[in-house]
Every structure is written in structure tokens, then in C-alpha cells.
Amino acid sequence: MLDSGLYEQLHKALWVQKKLSETVARHWVTTEYQGLTLSSHFQPIFSISHRRPVGYEGLLRASTDSGALIPPPAVLVLPNNSKENLELDRACRQLHLQNFARQETGDCWLFLNLNSQCLVTEQPDAGFMNRLFETTGIHPSRLVIEILESEITDRSYLKQLIKHFRSLGCLIAIDDFGAGHSNFDRIWELEPDIVKIDRSLVQEAGKSSRVERILTGIVSLIHEAGSLVVLEGVETRREALVSIAANADMVQGFYFAKPQQLISSNHEEFVSVIDELLQHQQRQRFKNTHQINENFRKIERLFKRAINHFSVTQNFEESSEILFAEKRSVRCYLLDDAGYQMARNIYSPHYQQTMDVRFTPLLSGDNANWSHKHYHFRAVQHPGQMQLSRPYLSVADSRMCITVSQTVTSSDKQFVFCCDLDWQDN
Incomplete structure (x- = not known):
């Protein structure tokens, strides 16, 4: 039951709305x-x-x-x-x-x-x-x-x-x-x-x-x-x-x-709707971030192993093979501190089976310079720290990907070790 004061307020509000509608x-x-x-x-x-x-x-x-x-x-x-x-x-x-x-x-x-x-x-x-x-x-x-x-x-x-x-x-x-x-x-x-x-x-x-x-x-x-x-x-x-x-x-x-x-x-209904949507989006962002972190813990472990292996052996192809234990890994490539590609792309066996030959002109990284890409810039700006890009369309094969990158020093030279991960909608 409503108390008398609340009932009077509600009745007055309805009366005002009724009079406004009539006017x-x-x-x-x-x-x-x-x-x-x-x-x-x-x-x-x-x-x-x-x-x-x-x-x-x-x-x-x-x-x-x-x-x-x-x-x-x-x-x-x-x-x-x-x-x-x-x-x-x-x-x-x-x-x-x-x-x-x-x-x-x-x-x-x-x-x-x-x-x-x-x-x-x-x-x-x-x-x-x-x-x-x-x-x-x-x-x-x-x-x-x-x-x-x-x-x-x-x-x-x-x-x-x-x-x-x-x-x-x-x-x-x-x-x-x-x-x-x-x-x-x-x-x-x-x-x-x-x-x-x-x-x-x-x-x-x-x-x-x-x-x-x-x-x-x-x-x-x-x-x-x-x-x-x-x-x-x-x-x-x-x-x-x-x-x-x-x-x-x-x-x-x-x-x-x-x-x-x-x-x-009266806009209270919209306020409640928009608040629920905003709260849902915040929860989804947190969930997505948590899921991404979970997904990339394995990548992080593999990437650290690959980085350490390369810094000791300077064998880029063997170091790349370590990362291909993760099925999402597409390709690895090595850049210098100025962004020039220092070795050919190394492709994952999983990816080679689905490689689209229509993009053959883009598949080779010979003489390429990637200094304008965020994954190179951020790696150089933060030496020794693993960088994870946002999803973007790779010019190498016109597919959505995420790039993991990090600077690594070998024989007194600084390189940027990069690995592209497949990031399709599915």
C-alpha cells in the first residue's frame, strides 16, 4: 500500500500530465x-x-x-x-x-x-x-x-x-x-x-x-x-x-x-535502458580483455622462448618454429631498429595450407620497411617489452591479424622480432 503523501504526489503528477495532454x-x-x-x-x-x-x-x-x-x-x-x-x-x-x-x-x-x-x-x-x-x-x-x-x-x-x-x-x-x-x-x-x-x-x-x-x-x-x-x-x-x-x-x-x-x-525509461546497455558494454569489455589475456598467456610463453632462443643462436627460422606450436600463428619476420626487414617471412605450416595465392605479390617481405607500423614503433619505444597490437588488416595477405612484437639484442645489434596471429571473425 502507498502511504497517503506518496499517493497524493502520484495523483498530482498524473493530474498535471492529463491537463497538459488536454491543453x-x-x-x-x-x-x-x-x-x-x-x-x-x-x-x-x-x-x-x-x-x-x-x-x-x-x-x-x-x-x-x-x-x-x-x-x-x-x-x-x-x-x-x-x-x-x-x-x-x-x-x-x-x-x-x-x-x-x-x-x-x-x-x-x-x-x-x-x-x-x-x-x-x-x-x-x-x-x-x-x-x-x-x-x-x-x-x-x-x-x-x-x-x-x-x-x-x-x-x-x-x-x-x-x-x-x-x-x-x-x-x-x-x-x-x-x-x-x-x-x-x-x-x-x-x-x-x-x-x-x-x-x-x-x-x-x-x-x-x-x-x-x-x-x-x-x-x-x-x-x-x-x-x-x-x-x-x-x-x-x-x-x-x-x-x-x-x-x-x-x-x-x-x-x-x-x-x-x-x-x-518522462525519460526515466530511456535512462534505465541506456544505463543497462553501458553496464553491459563495460562487462563485455572486461570479459573480452580477460579472455584475450587468457588466450595470449600461451603466446607470451612461446614468444619469450623464441626471443631467448634467437638472442642466443641468431637462428631466426628455428626461433620462429617455436611460435608455430600455436595454431593462430601465421608468420614471423625480423626487422632492424629502422624498420627494414632483415630476413624472409617464415610461415606457419598450418597457414601454408590455407594460403591465398591471389595475394602472392604481397607475401614476400624482401626489401620491405615497416617503420610506419605501430607494432615496430611501440617495440622500439619500449625495448625488451612484448607489444600486442590491435586487430588490423595485414597488407601481407589482406587478412585481419594481431602482431606480437619485441626488441631483442643479438651480437650487439637490436632487432624487432614480430609474429602475426590470425584474427578472423570466427
């Missing part, structure tokens, strides 16, 4: 278009680090007089020309801004999709947006204009379009990046404030660790270009974990919240 409903804006009633729904865009919504995407909803729902794509094909397209686009922008302004949204952004196709022939008008900002009271800095850059082939005009909305004070987001023919050169050239990565890439990353690495790399490149990243269409727990691991700034999708007409001020 919003009375002032809710709809518009008529070709016999359809258009209205707004809003889907939260959550910041992972802040554990709360930082924006909402305005989404179109349409219904007939009988209440039947019409999919948004079916509405967007109703206009007959670019002028009618622009009229519909403006009607949607006005609708979303007015309904967004009628709710408690703090300082959150409103993300609006822009029909880029209609603006190819119909030039944007600053007066229309400025009137909307004035009538709704929403500052331009709270508006994020989403542009599907693949719809506009004229780069010069696309830049002008972005410049126009930036001059109003809005932020720019590139939408659906990673779908269709999206190119990174658009990111360097257009310098968007935010890049929204398409659902298809997130979905594939949830199924494949290889695609997950690609997604992480894409997020990193976009960050290097100076843009924030939203992963949209996150629908499963696995995809949510992938989004966090990829270092995305924000997430959007059914797993966290579905589009709703009324914007809720």
Missing part, C-alpha cells in the same frame, strides 16, 4: 491537403552520453475522413509539379514547427526533413522561415534541416541551399548517409553539423562483426571531418549495443522510443 490536444494543429488530414508525430533523438533526448524528428502523419491512415510516401507523391511539392513541403514544416512549439521541449532541437527535389527548381525564400520562427517563437538555432544530398546532383546549388539555411541560423544534417550512392566527398565538401547514418548500415552491423568494424570506422571518419553522428533506425538491443560501441553521439529508433503525437517529459 496540447485543444491547441493541436492539423492541416487539410487533397482530402487528407495532415498532423505531426515526433520521435526522440537521444544523446548516449547525456542519457536524455536532445532533439525530436518531426514526422508526417496523414488520415482520411474515415480515419484510415495513409503512409507518408503516398502523400509525398500527390503533388503534380515542383511548385506543388514546395507548397506541401512548406505545409509540413509549418505543421511541425507549430505543434513542436505547443509542447514542453526545453532547448531540444527539431529535426525537419527537407524535400530537396522541389527546391531544385523552386528557390528557397528566407521570408517564409523567418515568419515561422516569429509566429512559433522557436529560435532558428533549434532547427536542424535534414537534407538528402543524393537527391541534388548539382553540387554548386546544394552548397547554396545549405548556405541559405545556415544564414537563417539553422543547423544542417545529411540524412540517410550510407544508403544508395552516399559519398564521403560530400561530407568534406558540405561540412554538415550532423550526419545521420542510414538504418541499413546499422542493421548489417548488428549481424556482422566485419560490418561493425566498418561502421566504427565510418563514425570515426565523420568525427574527423567535424560532424556529429546520429545512428537512426535502431530497433534491437544488439543494434543499440553496436551503436554505443561505434562511438555514435546520438541514437534514434523504435528500440528507444516510437514516434508519438505528444512529447513526454
Whole structure:
């Protein structure tokens, strides 16, 4: 049983929420278009680090007089020309801004999709947006204009379009990046404030660790270009974990919240969800680190034996054979302190059975210099200490590997003894 004080607080909170819903409903804006009633729904865009919504995407909803729902794509094909397209686009922008302004949204952004196709022939008008900002009271800095850059082939005009909305004070987001023919050169050239990565890439990353690495790399490149990243269409727990691991700034999708007409001020559910995901990731990292340490204890023992054997005998091939007792060992190679390869690659018998002859030009290390590789640099910087690289794609055979390396002194000369370990997804 609830005590009376707690019961009164709960009753008051429910009453306030009910009154707010009734107030919003009375002032809710709809518009008529070709016999359809258009209205707004809003889907939260959550910041992972802040554990709360930082924006909402305005989404179109349409219904007939009988209440039947019409999919948004079916509405967007109703206009007959670019002028009618622009009229519909403006009607949607006005609708979303007015309904967004009628709710408690703090300082959150409103993300609006822009029909880029209609603006190819119909030039944007600053007066229309400025009137909307004035009538709704929403500052331009709270508006994020989403542009599907693949719809506009004229780069010069696309830049002008972005410049126009930036001059109003809005932020720019590139939408659906990673779908269709999206190119990174658009990111360097257009310098968007935010890049929204398409659902298809997130979905594939949830199924494949290889695609997950690609997604992480894409997020990193976009960050290097100076843009924030939203992963949209996150629908499963696995995809949510992938989004966090990829270092995305924000997430959007059914797993966290579905589009709703009324914007809720209660975000405790998301806080609990994101906290559980972050805790899971921390546990997984600890588990992975522990497992890697367990796996490489045997490698460490073998590597120390190989190092000691080489320092005494200077027989690199015999020393390498010691490491091939571990089936993951692929190849051994010897570098000098300047990174030049001092002997041919010695391949494990296990690996020779699966060697891909298509990469024959890369298999020989004769006259190679590896001083630019992290495993050489770190070994030279920390003499006598075994170094373990992160997984990377080896240029020697185009396979994922990890390199174990360490400096060793023999006959008053310093070498870097290296061993590549197979690190495929399986």
C-alpha cells in the first residue's frame, strides 16, 4: 500500500500530465491537403552520453475522413509539379514547427526533413522561415534541416541551399548517409553539423562483426571531418549495443522510443535502458580483455622462448618454429631498429595450407620497411617489452591479424622480432 503523501504526489503528477495532454490536444494543429488530414508525430533523438533526448524528428502523419491512415510516401507523391511539392513541403514544416512549439521541449532541437527535389527548381525564400520562427517563437538555432544530398546532383546549388539555411541560423544534417550512392566527398565538401547514418548500415552491423568494424570506422571518419553522428533506425538491443560501441553521439529508433503525437517529459525509461546497455558494454569489455589475456598467456610463453632462443643462436627460422606450436600463428619476420626487414617471412605450416595465392605479390617481405607500423614503433619505444597490437588488416595477405612484437639484442645489434596471429571473425 502507498502511504497517503506518496499517493497524493502520484495523483498530482498524473493530474498535471492529463491537463497538459488536454491543453496540447485543444491547441493541436492539423492541416487539410487533397482530402487528407495532415498532423505531426515526433520521435526522440537521444544523446548516449547525456542519457536524455536532445532533439525530436518531426514526422508526417496523414488520415482520411474515415480515419484510415495513409503512409507518408503516398502523400509525398500527390503533388503534380515542383511548385506543388514546395507548397506541401512548406505545409509540413509549418505543421511541425507549430505543434513542436505547443509542447514542453526545453532547448531540444527539431529535426525537419527537407524535400530537396522541389527546391531544385523552386528557390528557397528566407521570408517564409523567418515568419515561422516569429509566429512559433522557436529560435532558428533549434532547427536542424535534414537534407538528402543524393537527391541534388548539382553540387554548386546544394552548397547554396545549405548556405541559405545556415544564414537563417539553422543547423544542417545529411540524412540517410550510407544508403544508395552516399559519398564521403560530400561530407568534406558540405561540412554538415550532423550526419545521420542510414538504418541499413546499422542493421548489417548488428549481424556482422566485419560490418561493425566498418561502421566504427565510418563514425570515426565523420568525427574527423567535424560532424556529429546520429545512428537512426535502431530497433534491437544488439543494434543499440553496436551503436554505443561505434562511438555514435546520438541514437534514434523504435528500440528507444516510437514516434508519438505528444512529447513526454518522462525519460526515466530511456535512462534505465541506456544505463543497462553501458553496464553491459563495460562487462563485455572486461570479459573480452580477460579472455584475450587468457588466450595470449600461451603466446607470451612461446614468444619469450623464441626471443631467448634467437638472442642466443641468431637462428631466426628455428626461433620462429617455436611460435608455430600455436595454431593462430601465421608468420614471423625480423626487422632492424629502422624498420627494414632483415630476413624472409617464415610461415606457419598450418597457414601454408590455407594460403591465398591471389595475394602472392604481397607475401614476400624482401626489401620491405615497416617503420610506419605501430607494432615496430611501440617495440622500439619500449625495448625488451612484448607489444600486442590491435586487430588490423595485414597488407601481407589482406587478412585481419594481431602482431606480437619485441626488441631483442643479438651480437650487439637490436632487432624487432614480430609474429602475426590470425584474427578472423570466427
